[in-house]
Amino acid sequence: MAKPAILTVDDDPEVLQAVARDLRRQYSDRFRVVRANSGSEALEALQQLKLRNESVALLLTDERMPQMTGVEFTEHAATIFPDAKRVLLTAYADTNAAIRAINTAKLDYYLLKPWDPPEEQLYPVLDDLLDDWLASFRPAFEGIRVIGDRWSAYSHQVKNFLARNQVPYQWLDIELEAEANRLLSYTTSEHKPQLPLVLFPDGVRLEKPSNLEIADKIGLQTQAEHPFYDLVIIGGGPAGLAAAVYGASEGLSTVMIEREAPGGQAGSSSRIENYLGFPVGLSGGDLARRAVTQAKRFGVEILTPQEAIGMRVREPYRLVQLADGSEISSHAVLIATGVSWRRLNLPGIEKLTGRGIYYGAAQTEALACTNEDVYLVGGANSAGQAAMYFSRYARQVNMLVRGDSLAQSMSQ
Numbered sequence: 209m210a211k212p213a214i215l216t217v218d219d220d221p222e223v224l225q226a227v228a229r230d231l232r233r234q235y236s237d238r239f240r241v242v243r244a245n246s247g248s249e250a251l252e253a254l255q256q257l258k259l260r261n262e263s264v265a266l267l268l269t270d271e272r273m274p275q276m277t278g279v280e281f282t283e284h285a286a287t288i289f290p291d292a293k294r295v296l297l298t299a300y301a302d303t304n305a306a307i308r309a310i311n312t313a314k315l316d317y318y319l320l321k322p323w324d325p326p327e328e329q330l331y332p333v334l335d336d337l338l339d340d341w342l343a344s345f346r347p348a349f350e351g352i353r354v355i356g357d358r359w360s361a362y363s364h365q366v367k368n369f370l371a372r373n374q375v376p377y378q379w380l381d382i383e384l385e386a387e388a389n390r391l392l393s394y395t396t397s398e399h400k401p402q403l404p405l406v407l408f409p410d411g412v413r414l415e416k417p418s419n420l421e422i423a424d425k426i427g428l429q430t431q432a433e434h435p436f437y438d439l440v441i442i443g444g445g446p447a448g449l450a451a452a453v454y455g456a457s458e459g460l461s462t463v464m465i466e467r468e469a470p471g472g473q474a475g476s477s478s479r480i481e482n483y484l485g486f487p488v489g490l491s492g493g494d495l496a497r498r499a500v501t502q503a504k505r506f507g508v509e510i511l512t513p514q515e516a517i518g519m520r521v522r523e524p525y526r527l528v529q530l531a532d533g534s535e536i537s538s539h540a541v542l543i544a545t546g547v548s549w550r551r552l553n554l555p556g557i558e559k560l561t562g563r564g565i566y567y568g569a570a571q572t573e574a575l576a577c578t579n580e581d582v583y584l585v586g587g588a589n590s591a592g593q594a595a596m597y598f599s600r601y602a603r604q605v606n607m608l609v610r611g612d613s614l615a616q617s618m619s620q
């Protein structure tokens with residue numbers, strides 16, 4: 209976790225350097241000292257910190273600065289980091305302004321320049337304020353944040369990709385969360401960012417990214433390390449993963465190609481009760497994660513998201529063509545591509561897919577359906593599992609079943 213920041217602002221470079229030096233000497237073990245030489249530069253720094261989801265504990269600012277006074281800066285800064293402690297560092301002549309600002313800018317304190325010796329004039333006050341701030345500090349969520357619109361198919365695609373690949377993320381809906389709009393206004397690009405906007409903890413921002421761009425950023429392997437393998441497996445569902453573990457454990461150099469996320473259909477299951485060796489059941493995500501770990505332990509390369517789009521034979525080799533134009537050659541290819549969702553054939557449904565109509569999206573969408581009505585089409589096992597999962601959040605779950613009874617298609 210990045211250390212919380214102390215931001216100090218002064219237009220006099222020597223004073224700024226001296227304050228920063230004294231702050232570092234006392235606080236650098238717990239806080240990061242950030243400096244700025246004007247109010248506008250300091251606001252820009254705060255916005256960048258906010259976009260990276262970092263915390264700011266204290267603002268220590270000079271009062272008399274050109275363009276923006278310390279009090280004005282503090283008032284703006286409070287809209288970005290309302291919990292940061294606010295201290296004005298003023299010359300003696302500014303004390304009346306400082307006293308007035310205690311109310312207007314909700315200052316926590318004002319200190320006089322010069323502050324020598326800091327052990328007496330600076331640290332005691334700041335120690336107290338920082339202790340106070342730390343007592344109520346709750347570290348921010350540290351992972352990826354996705355800002356988007358619930359009714360956008362693209363936003364759903366990004367959320368689904370992260371969820372299926374077991375990457376934790378925080379979803380910020382522009383219709384429901386003021387924070388989402390605030391963060392968008394802090395992005396410095398000349399144009400309005402395209403949504404979904406994905407914010408990474410290191411400060412990188414991706415606008416409307418493809419699954420491949422996200423995969424590259426989070427470190428998924430999308431390209432094979434070698435041109436040749438003993439075994440290529442196409443499809444990373446339970447069948448492909450099992451084959452990968454057994455192939456590699458027999459000493460075969462093995463690569464597995466998966467176009468969405470390892471786990472396949474099973475990865476979207478909220479509870480699997482009948483998998484051998486798990487007497488109390490486990491979630492599909494858990495099963496996929498364990499299988500991936502096991503496969504990697506045996507040295508399997510897992511390429512995802514990557515799609516096999518063609519195959520040819522050049523004896524004695526089998527060559528698999530990938531969507532990125534590359535080709536992998538092998539002794540043997542195992543095809544474990546499973547099945548895809550059967551699509552509902554209804555007028556207008558394509559337009560709404562990903563925007564309120566989803567296929568097998570319980571894990572990604574259930575939380576968003578809190579206190580809402582959900583309609584589930586289907587009456588077999590997957591629908592039954594999804595109904596149970598949605599019922600934890602939704603106001604009501606309605607199953608639309610074509611047959612006469614659930615017993616016709618659901619396991620008893």
Ligand SMILES: Cc1cc2nc3c(=O)[nH]c(=O)nc-3n(C[C@H](O)[C@H](O)[C@H](O)COP(=O)(O)OP(=O)(O)OC[C@H]3O[C@@H](n4cnc5c(N)ncnc54)[C@H](O)[C@@H]3O)c2cc1C
Pocket residue numbers: 442443444445446447448465466467468469470471472473474475476477478479480481482514515516517544545546547548568589590593
């Ligand atoms: C919601 C749900 C709950 C379920 N619950 C249970 C349960 O509790 N118990 C049970 O026994 N079964 C359950 N099933 C069924 C079970 O998940 C499937 O039988 C099983 O996943 C089939 O495994 P598979 O590896 O053959 O294929 P799949 O799981 O379909 O995997 C195939 C994989 O191949 C990938 N792929 C396809 N084409 C390509 C290509 N050209 N290039 C690269 N990759 C490709 C796909 O993206 C997919 O990941 C459930 C299914 C669902 C959907």
